[in-house]
Amino acid sequence: MQPKRLATSVTMVTSMVVVVVAAALAACTGTADRVRADAPSPPPTTSGPDAAGTPAPSPTAPATSPSTPAAQPPDPSTLPDGLKTAISRDLHITPQQYLAGAQAAAAAPATIASLQKAGIDPARVWLDGSVLKVHTTDSHEREVARALGAEPSASAPPAAPAVSTATSYEDLVDGSGWYLPVGGGYISICSTGFNGWNASGAASVATAGHCLLGNSPVPAAPVTATRYVQTQPNQTGTSGSTIGNLDYNSFQFGGGYDSGLIGVSNPAVAPRPLVSTWDGNAIPVRGTITATVGAYVCKSGRTTGWTCGTVQRVNYAQGISGGQTVNSVQTSMCMYHGDSGGPAMIGFYAVGVNSSGTWSSAACTDSVGYSAIYPIQGNAASVLSQHTGWEPMVAVDAPAVTQVTPGTTTVLTGTLPNAATGNSVSVYLDGGTTAAGTASVDVASGAWSVSVPGQSAGSHTYRVVAGWGAHSRSAAAAGGYTVTATPTPTPTPSVIPTQTPAATATPTPTPTSTPSPSPGTPAPTPAPLLPGYPTGSFIKSPSSGTVYIVGPTDIKPVSSWGALLALTPKGQSPVIRVVPASVIAGLPIGPIALTSGTLVRSAADATVYLVNGLTNKIPFSTFDIPASIGITGFSFVNSAVLAGYPAAKSVMGYGITCGGTDYVAAAGTLRSLDATTKPLYPLVFTPLDSYTCALLRVGAPATKFLRTPDGSIYLLDSGTKRPISSMARFAQLGGSVGYVDVTAGLAATIPSGPAA
Numbered sequence: 001m002q003p004k005r006l007a008t009s010v011t012m013v014t015s016m017v018v019v020v021v022a023a024a025l026a027a028c029t030g031t032a033d034r035v036r037a038d039a040p041s042p043p044p045t046t047s048g049p050d051a052a053g054t055p056a057p058s059p060t061a062p063a064t065s066p067s068t069p070a071a072q073p074p075d076p077s078t079l080p081d082g083l084k085t086a087i088s089r090d091l092h093i094t095p096q097q098y099l100a101g102a103q104a105a106a107a108a109p110a111t112i113a114s115l116q117k118a119g120i121d122p123a124r125v126w127l128d129g130s131v132l133k134v135h136t137t138d139s140h141e142r143e144v145a146r147a148l149g150a151e152p153s154a155s156a157p158p159a160a161p162a163v164s165t166a167t168s169y170e171d172l173v174d175g176s177g178w179y180l181p182v183g184g185g186y187i188s189i190c191s192t193g194f195n196g197w198n199a200s201g202a203a204s205v206a207t208a209g210h211c212l213l214g215n216s217p218v219p220a221a222p223v224t225a226t227r228y229v230q231t232q233p234n235q236t237g238t239s240g241s242t243i244g245n246l247d248y249n250s251f252q253f254g255g256g257y258d259s260g261l262i263g264v265s266n267p268a269v270a271p272r273p274l275v276s277t278w279d280g281n282a283i284p285v286r287g288t289i290t291a292t293v294g295a296y297v298c299k300s301g302r303t304t305g306w307t308c309g310t311v312q313r314v315n316y317a318q319g320i321s322g323g324q325t326v327n328s329v330q331t332s333m334c335m336y337h338g339d340s341g342g343p344a345m346i347g348f349y350a351v352g353v354n355s356s357g358t359w360s361s362a363a364c365t366d367s368v369g370y371s372a373i374y375p376i377q378g379n380a381a382s383v384l385s386q387h388t389g390w391e392p393m394v395a396v397d398a399p400a401v402t403q404v405t406p407g408t409t410t411v412l413t414g415t416l417p418n419a420a421t422g423n424s425v426s427v428y429l430d431g432g433t434t435a436a437g438t439a440s441v442d443v444a445s446g447a448w449s450v451s452v453p454g455q456s457a458g459s460h461t462y463r464v465v466a467g468w469g470a471h472s473r474s475a476a477a478a479g480g481y482t483v484t485a486t487p488t489p490t491p492t493p494s495v496i497p498t499q500t501p502a503a504t505a506t507p508t509p510t511p512t513s514t515p516s517p518s519p520g521t522p523a524p525t526p527a528p529l530l531p532g533y534p535t536g537s538f539i540k541s542p543s544s545g546t547v548y549i550v551g552p553t554d555i556k557p558v559s560s561w562g563a564l565l566a567l568t569p570k571g572q573s574p575v576i577r578v579v580p581a582s583v584i585a586g587l588p589i590g591p592i593a594l595t596s597g598t599l600v601r602s603a604a605d606a607t608v609y610l611v612n613g614l615t616n617k618i619p620f621s622t623f624d625i626p627a628s629i630g631i632t633g634f635s636f637v638n639s640a641v642l643a644g645y646p647a648a649k650s651v652m653g654y655g656i657t658c659g660g661t662d663y664v665a666a667a668g669t670l671r672s673l674d675a676t677t678k679p680l681y682p683l684v685f686t687p688l689d690s691y692t693c694a695l696l697r698v699g700a701p702a703t704k705f706l707r708t709p710d711g712s713i714y715l716l717d718s719g720t721k722r723p724i725s726s727m728a729r730f731a732q733l734g735g736s737v738g739y740v741d742v743t744a745g746l747a748a749t750i751p752s753g754p755a756a
Helices: 081-091 094-118 139-147 561-566 581-585 639-643 726-730 743-746
Strands: 125-128 130-133 152-153 178-181 186-192 194-197 202-207 226-231 238-254 257-263 274-276 282-284 296-301 304-321 325-329 341-345 349-357 371-375 399-403 410-415 424-429 438-439 447-452 458-468 477-483 494-498 536-539 549-551 556-557 576-578 600-601 605-611 616-619 654-660 661-666 669-671 684-685 705-707 714-717 719-721
Touching: 081 094, 081 296, 081 304, 094 125, 094 130, 094 296, 094 341, 094 605, 139 152, 139 743, 178 238, 194 371, 257 325, 257 349, 257 371, 296 349, 296 371, 304 371, 325 349, 399 458, 399 477, 410 458, 410 477, 424 447, 438 639, 447 639, 536 581, 600 639, 639 684, 661 743
Parallel strands: 130 152, 536 576, 654 684
Antiparallel strands: 125 130, 178 186, 178 226, 194 202, 202 257, 226 238, 238 257, 274 282, 296 304, 296 341, 304 325, 325 371, 341 349, 349 371, 399 410, 410 447, 424 438, 424 458, 438 447, 458 477, 494 576, 536 549, 549 556, 600 605, 605 616, 654 661, 661 669, 705 714, 714 719
């Protein structure tokens, strides 16, 4: 089949529907062919009514997997029937599998960015259901893929259908959606894609650029958009309320682009962050997403209703039958005339607007047909890049406040149902309109934590509001708390769960003149932060479940039971001592203590760090480095919590310093270096604190020989590695001392020398 541009006198196009409630704006799709306004309509297709609906219920529990993009997917039984029908009919999977795939697709872009940093081409990455797969070519790439939570594969990504010239799905027929007059009694009908706000904060709707510029001749400004009301896809509709004028100069079609904005100026039209499923229901838009090959994707359209498929290709140049070229995401979704401009979704995330396709009929039975959407992000030619300052309207649930810890720095923590990348939480105090503190939300768990410094003693009220972007805001969670005055006496602690020595009074020393210490005299030990509670002690108040670890200058909330165990000396059980709440309120509170010796990252940044006890977070250039000391995998943590950890001044290397001893990171084990062997290893040494060092495995001392994963053995000599030709030669060189197993990554940092 050779697709062609739609004829201007007979072809029909429609666009998808974005659902809104009450006198809300209905989304519609259309194509740009010229048909009389009173011309006969095409026969209707069977589909549910396009009516306003409500968002899916909020999840009730956080997900435990660190790779999931939101707290917990909704119960599949709550999905709209239209969406479930399309999932079963087009994808041949269950709603549970679809939701799992949508979660994986939301997490995939960040993982792909990390893979790219590690040197793996994103073109070798794809989704297979809910599993992110990577075509790997060697053991190093396989190790990197596994460390990032992806599955290595010897297979190449599935091939997408060959690109051919596509038809811009936008007709000049009367149908459901919004329409614009093109003169001579003709109208052009399209669908709204995503409701949102322009750079000035005014309500506007994103749609396809060819809905205006695909007409010949192109209507002159000003052009008014009007609702075209229908109850089923591909049905004769009626003229509805005026929406507003097209933002004429925002429309672009060709040269890579295909989108434009419609201003919403009619006060009777109320846009909502909802997408119609054509069965009397709607799904909420939770955020935006970059498409990944293999991801499940669905769209709504006036002609074909809800249809689903998979992403086959991303960011390629799609030729259109009129000669234009549009940057596109290729999909297997059924899409036909009239679906243009409508929204395409991956789960609850906006991924693009319907643009074009090669299907020859609304039945989409062609053996090699495909559709194309114009991406919302991920390329210079995308909706968000094309329209600077525009953002979609996003549904944000009200946050839940689970704990308030009053003090000179008050800490509020809680969860956000249906958390998505880009969500934040702001705290407003005592009726104020300026946020006293703002923090990002961890999309893996929905958890958030906001610290508000400079609190005065007395009663305070708070409002906590979640948001996305500059305009989407949730309902507020409200409450109050009291900050007590800082106590002066030192409390007498109780002990749980086991008896520990009680604090004893320390006599006040008689002041004496202290001479300046000589170079060999130890510096005086600083006074403890809390007398009777040495650094490393765990404390809590009787009324709160939060456990703090006492540090030299502050106390830090411990993030989890796993973090508590990691901060407990080996061979001991954690002892948590109870102190009055007023004591905790009077102490400086530092950043939340994460699990020592683990790898973490935030959803907002692909950089992964090693949590170095209570000291800092250490970045590294390749996962091979932490793997060489036995630390693999990573988890997502709250962005604000991670930001609270100071960053190390340099990236981590294969050399490790623990307790004054230098080690080489040797394939999961630390091998100590002495004055003889250290000069042989030209390494960068990274100091780790006592908490992290206590978790690492120490092997036999390092020698002057090393072995790489391919079995090659080298002699280290003057900062170079010299290959050894045989085991006999190895024995001659003193091989009885053994060799150090190292990764290929470490070996690559040591220059090669002549054969030994």
